[in-house]
Amino acid sequence: MSVFTYELNEKRVAIVTIDVPGEKMNTLRDSFADDLLVTLKQGQDDNITGMVFISGKADNFIAGADIKMLDSAEQREDALALSEMCQQAFFSMKKQPYPTVAAIHGAALGGGLEFALACDYRICTDSVLTKLGLPEVQLGLLPGGGGTQRLPKLVGIQKALEWMLTGKQIRAKQAKKAGLVNDSVPHSILLDVAAKYAMKGKAKVVQPKLDKISKLLESNPFGRNIIFKKAHDNVMKKTGGHYPAPLNIIKAVRASVELGELKAYKTEAEGFADLVMTDVSKSLRGIFFATTEMKKEYKSDDVAPVKRTAVLGGGLMGAGIAHVSAVKAGALVRIKDVAQQGVSNAMNYSYKILSKRQKRRIMSHSELQLTMNRITGGTDYTAFKHVDMVIEAVFEDLNLKQSMVADIERESREDTIFASNTSSLPISQIAEQAQRPENVIGLHYFSPVEKMPLVEIIPHEGTSQETISRTVNFARKQGKTPIVVKDKAGFYVNRILAPYVNEAANLLLAGEPIEKIDQALVEFGFPVGPLALLDEVGIDIGSKIAPILEKELGERFKAPNAFERLIDSKRLGRKTDRGFYTYEKKGKKVDESVYELLGITQSPRLNKQEIASRCVAQMLNEAARCLDEGIIASARDGDIGAIFGIGFPPFLGGPFSYMDKRGINKVCSELSTYASENVVFTPAESLMKLADSGACFYATDKVQTVLVEVPTEQAKDSVQAESDNVVAKPSSEEKPA
Numbered sequence: 017m018s019v020f021t022y023e024l025n026e027k028r029v030a031i032v033t034i035d036v037p038g039e040k041m042n043t044l045r046d047s048f049a050d051d052l053l054v055t056l057k058q059g060q061d062d063n064i065t066g067m068v069f070i071s072g073k074a075d076n077f078i079a080g081a082d083i084k085m086l087d088s089a090e091q092r093e094d095a096l097a098l099s100e101m102c103q104q105a106f107f108s109m110k111k112q113p114y115p116t117v118a119a120i121h122g123a124a125l126g127g128g129l130e131f132a133l134a135c136d137y138r139i140c141t142d143s144v145l146t147k148l149g150l151p152e153v154q155l156g157l158l159p160g161g162g163g164t165q166r167l168p169k170l171v172g173i174q175k176a177l178e179w180m181l182t183g184k185q186i187r188a189k190q191a192k193k194a195g196l197v198n199d200s201v202p203h204s205i206l207l208d209v210a211a212k213y214a215m216k217g218k219a220k221v222v223q224p225k226l227d228k229i230s231k232l233l234e235s236n237p238f239g240r241n242i243i244f245k246k247a248h249d250n251v252m253k254k255t256g257g258h259y260p261a262p263l264n265i266i267k268a269v270r271a272s273v274e275l276g277e278l279k280a281y282k283t284e285a286e287g288f289a290d291l292v293m294t295d296v297s298k299s300l301r302g303i304f305f306a307t308t309e310m311k312k313e314y315k316s317d318d319v320a321p322v323k324r325t326a327v328l329g330g331g332l333m334g335a336g337i338a339h340v341s342a343v344k345a346g347a348l349v350r351i352k353d354v355a356q357q358g359v360s361n362a363m364n365y366s367y368k369i370l371s372k373r374q375k376r377r378i379m380s381h382s383e384l385q386l387t388m389n390r391i392t393g394g395t396d397y398t399a400f401k402h403v404d405m406v407i408e409a410v411f412e413d414l415n416l417k418q419s420m421v422a423d424i425e426r427e428s429r430e431d432t433i434f435a436s437n438t439s440s441l442p443i444s445q446i447a448e449q450a451q452r453p454e455n456v457i458g459l460h461y462f463s464p465v466e467k468m469p470l471v472e473i474i475p476h477e478g479t480s481q482e483t484i485s486r487t488v489n490f491a492r493k494q495g496k497t498p499i500v501v502k503d504k505a506g507f508y509v510n511r512i513l514a515p516y517v518n519e520a521a522n523l524l525l526a527g528e529p530i531e532k533i534d535q536a537l538v539e540f541g542f543p544v545g546p547l548a549l550l551d552e553v554g555i556d557i558g559s560k561i562a563p564i565l566e567k568e569l570g571e572r573f574k575a576p577n578a579f580e581r582l583i584d585s586k587r588l589g590r591k592t593d594r595g596f597y598t599y600e601k602k603g604k605k606v607d608e609s610v611y612e613l614l615g616i617t618q619s620p621r622l623n624k625q626e627i628a629s630r631c632v633a634q635m636l637n638e639a640a641r642c643l644d645e646g647i648i649a650s651a652r653d654g655d656i657g658a659i660f661g662i663g664f665p666p667f668l669g670g671p672f673s674y675m676d677k678r679g680i681n682k683v684c685s686e687l688s689t690y691a692s693e694n695v696v697f698t699p700a701e702s703l704m705k706l707a708d709s710g711a712c713f714y715a716t717d718k719v720q721t722v723l724v725e726v727p728t729e730q731a732k733d734s735v736q737a738e739s740d741n742v743v744a745k746p747s748s749e750e751k752p753a
């Protein structure tokens with residue numbers, strides 16, 4: 017059955033509806049090329065005036081090539097054939113004697129936009145649902161259906177590179193301004209306008225809309241050399257060379273302006289085929305499927321949505337939570353702080369972010385005002401009777417949090433959820449004196465809240481299923497990827513982070529230089545090194561969490577005592593402009609006085625690879641323990657939590673995928689070697705079992721999986737999450753009463 021339905025209107029314009037049967041989303045599957053050729057031929061036979069392609073789905077045009085189909089490419093030749101098939105199919109659209117028009121509403125991404133680029137005209141709706149882009153880079157791929165060739169010709173080399181190298185989604189207004197679409201119109205007239213364009217005859221070649229400097233740069237080989245070199249250098253700086261896709265994109269775009277059509281398209285197809293087969297792309301595609309799968313979990317349409325929220329504490333965390341609640345989730349938000357200044361700071365936080373969006377014309381002034389109208393605040397409990405959920409982001413103090421539970425139970429409704437953004441305190445303790453413990457849950461954000469994609473959701477034993485579902489639904493509305501984790505100290509993310517940071521600190525105390533340690537982990541693929549991260553989080557915050565973890569989980573979580581000396585000397589990290597680094601206008605540099613303060617004589621002994629191996633080994637081992645204990649419900653959750661919460665290198669697929677790829681026996685033997693010097697490295701029991709049996713965390717064709725899921729009962733129990741008030745300047749409410 018064809019995905020294209022063909023109808024001729026009275027003006028002899030063929031209206032072709034694209035609708036992949038039984039699917040929510042249109043994607044390009046292997047039969048699409050044949051179906052397209054048949055449809056195009058019918059247009060010729062009917063001697064049509066033009067052809068309009070429109071989607072039969074309510075909210076998407078085409079979301080790209082079917083990513084599952086890419087997994088079926090067993091050899092490079094298969095992937096090459098896929099790209100060539102797309103290229104050929106799109107060429108035949110161009111070659112038709114009649115004009116073709118893409119009428120776009122919703123997502124036109126990847127192969128979907130390439131389809132539209134091959135049409136003579138593109139008309140899109142001005143709806144917020146409409147987003148155009150070539151996001152292949154996020155899957156470790158390049159646009160393999162002619163996107164690297166057609167986009168630069170339409171919007172210019174620099175803009176095309178920027179869009180393809182970031183994979184960003186372009187809204188209707190920006191698309192029109194850049195010349196990506198011919199028009200942007202209300203949904204109700206999309207088809208009519210598109211049909212009119214179909215009667216205009218074949219489109220003439222248009223030059224990209226460029227300013228003078230861009231025109232000068234892009235129109236001669238010397239200027240283009242500068243553009244491509246700069247793009248290459250930026251990519252290397254940002255990716256450390258771990259991701260081959262951006263480099264292949266630059267190569268294909270360069271081919272589009274320097275080589276003949278045949279060779280240039282071949283460069284694109286070859287680059288695509290190479291990338292499909294890389295482990296990097298397989299890992300990134302795995303992340304896409306994992307997050308898609310997670311969107312369906314803990315989902316319930318039977319629970320009441322959270323529409324009105326309150327946030328306790330106007331510090332940076334509280335401000336960020338209020339922001340995503342109002343802007344992303346569209347909720348009404350009431351901020352409460354002990355001081356009016358705290359409320360004002362939090363409101364100002366949102367205002368600044370929105371003003372930037374207004375300046376960049378992503379948002380109009382009236383939209384800004386409407387959004388800001390959703391955020392109010394005060395120093396008392398006004399309006400708390402109306403809120404569905406209260407999220408506390410106050411100082412990490414159990415008594416304070418327990419008294420807030422009591423306040424909220426008194427001041428709000430019986431069904432109001434109390435969500436705690438604690439980073440370390442067990443939720444069961446926060447709920448200990450609650451009258452309605454079923455409403456209490458952990459909701460751990462990461463800083464900066466509006467940028468970090470993860471939240472940990474932590475039910476304690478008495479949290480109701482309804483509270484879990486409502487909280488998960490709300491976190492998704494805030495644009496977050498939630499993982500539900502078990503209520504045990506450190507939850508998941510901080511638990512795997514702590515031993516990794518402690519190891520970095522131990523290496524420092526053993527004489528390894530600060531910069532070398534951080535560089536080692538950045539070269540491994542983390543966005544920042546562990547000591548720089550501690551500076552961001554706040555050394556004082558880290559030192560508060562450490563004793564809780566040590567008490568609950570044992571000696572291996574003991575943080576080096578030397579850190580107290582850093583805190584005593586007011587080196588708290590970035591927030592005091594001084595930690596392991598100093599932070600000045602000129603930038604950050606290592607604070608050499610730290611060595612003397614901590615009594616360290618620099619005596620480098622290890623190379624960077626050994627440093628990275630030791631720190632990462634601690635993280636991997638702890639992740640395995642978390643799976644053993646049911647802190648996370650699956651290896652998949654552990655991978656997504658580490659990537660989205662800490663920045664574990666996505667190209668490695670997360671700690672569990674990485675262990676599978678390296679071989680569990682290798683990971684185990686490395687841990688055992690380190691354990692001969694320090695028992696904290698003793699491999700987790702499950703790792704040893706897996707190493708013995710030759711199995712791995714994820715099912716593969718070759719080996720049997722032992723540990724993908726924890727036993728069902730444990731999985732059910734699995735809940736819990738938090739957030740450290742990282743980088744947050746304490747608001748007045750954050751001080752214990």
Ligand SMILES: C[C@H](O)CC(=O)SCCNC(=O)CCNC(=O)[C@H](O)C(C)(C)COP(=O)(O)OP(=O)(O)OC[C@H]1O[C@@H](n2cnc3c(N)ncnc32)[C@H](O)[C@@H]1OP(=O)(O)O
Binds near residue numbers: 102125152158308
């Ligand atoms: C040759 C070409 O250059 C190569 C390519 O085109 S590679 C593909 C490039 N396209 C992309 O990367 C887009 C991927 N999709 C997305 O980003 C998001 O799905 C979206 C923004 C389109 C919509 O997001 P959202 O509304 O949250 O829906 P989401 O839950 O993600 O997806 C709904 C369903 O569509 C599926 N889907 C979406 N895009 C898909 C794709 N390109 N391939 C396969 N399945 C896809 C999801 O897996 C999910 O399936 P399920 O319901 O059976 O689990």
